[in-house]
Amino acid sequence: MLESLFGNATVEKVLFYLTAYGEGYPLGMARTFNVPVNGIQQQLRRLENGGIVVSRLLGNVRLYNMNPRYPFLAELNSLLAKAFAFVPEDEKARYYRERRRPRRAGKPL
Amino acid sequence: MKIDWKRIGIAELAALVSEKLRGEGIDSLVVGGACVSIYTHNRYESGDIDFISYAALKLLDAALSPLGFSRKRYSRHFTRDNCPFFIEFVAPPAAVGKEPVRSRSELPTKFGTFVMLTPTDCVKDRLAAFFHWNDGQALEQAVMVAQEQPVNIREIKKWSAEEGFSDKFGVFSQALKVSRGEKRQRP
Numbered sequence: 001m002l003e004s005l006f007g008n009a010t011v012e013k014v015l016f017y018l019t020a021y022g023e024g025y026p027l028g029m030a031r032t033f034n035v036p037v038n039g040i041q042q043q044l045r046r047l048e049n050g051g052i053v054v055s056r057l058l059g060n061v062r063l064y065n066m067n068p069r070y071p072f073l074a075e076l077n078s079l080l081a082k083a084f085a086f087v088p089e090d091e092k093a094r095y096y097r098e099r100r101r102p103r104r105a106g107k108p109l
Numbered sequence: 110m111k112i113d114w115k116r117i118g119i120a121e122l123a124a125l126v127s128e129k130l131r132g133e134g135i136d137s138l139v140v141g142g143a144c145v146s147i148y149t150h151n152r153y154e155s156g157d158i159d160f161i162s163y164a165a166l167k168l169l170d171a172a173l174s175p176l177g178f179s180r181k182r183y184s185r186h187f188t189r190d191n192c193p194f195f196i197e198f199v200a201p202p203a204a205v206g207k208e209p210v211r212s213r214s215e216l217p218t219k220f221g222t223f224v225m226l227t228p229t230d231c232v233k234d235r236l237a238a239f240f241h242w243n244d245g246q247a248l249e250q251a252v253m254v255a256q257e258q259p260v261n262i263r264e265i266k267k268w269s270a271e272e273g274f275s276d277k278f279g280v281f282s283q284a285l286k287v288s289r290g291e292k293r294q295r296p
Contacts, residue, residue, distance in 0.1 A: 049185055051200035068241040071204035 020096035128221035228258035
């Protein structure tokens with residue numbers, strides 16, 4: 001959808017992921033989309049170098065989210081939200097509706 | 110002029126780099142922690158200098174290599190043997206929050222002149238980190254700059270409201286009052 005604008009399909013997936021979940025780490029994104037983690041890391045590095053996303057270490061995991069100080073964030077979010085509305089329902093269900101609410105430690109299900 | 114790289118100050122390095130870039134027709138602006146260091150006379154010491162430039166990294170590579178600076182592939186920061194600071198080229202545009210940087214300060218040094226954020230924009234830049242990430246260090250730095258330099262508090266207040274952080278401007282304003290009170294009481 002925005003692939004030609006962003007340059008490739010992976011960066012679109014990464015941005016939709018961050019739009020849907022607010023934050024994410026490379027391996028988690030790679031597992032969600034079933035793609036190699038290297039490609040995800042490369043795109044995240046590109047976005048971070050451009051000031052569009054920021055990251056921080058949480059334990060051993062590098063967690064990424066949209067950079068709240070990116071001056072065009074509101075406009076980018078609005079473009080992503082509009083494009084996300086056109087994502088087919090089955091794709092939304094497969095990639096962008098993973099459980100995110102808390103789960104008590106030790107709970108069997 | 111001979112350069113003592115091990116003892117070079119942050120402002121001198123900013124000037125050297127800026128002059129080198131200017132010589133190649135490249136404009137640059139110093140932002141971030143280096144401005145805090147300079148405006149607070151090193152009460153806060155930054156280990157790097159953040160520049161903003163619209164030039165391609167390849168052009169920056171070519172311009173800075175005669176000074177001995179190089180960068181690793183994919184990175185935006187340059188290092189040099191024996192130099193205590195590294196240099197980073199932050200992605201443009203030059204902005205403080207949602208607002209473009211409109212005014213700039215120029216600082217002359219023995220190695221030339223460089224362009225940097227004004228004290229008021231430097232405070233806004235630090236406050237943006239405090240607003241979005243609750244960064245206490247950034248708040249402290251904003252207070253230090255406002256204490257040491259003339260800043261337009263009314264403009265900062267208006268900007269904070271436009272960014273949606275009037276409540277956190279209150280925290281800054283309170284911290285500045287306390288800090289100014291402490292300064293007055295010092296012998």
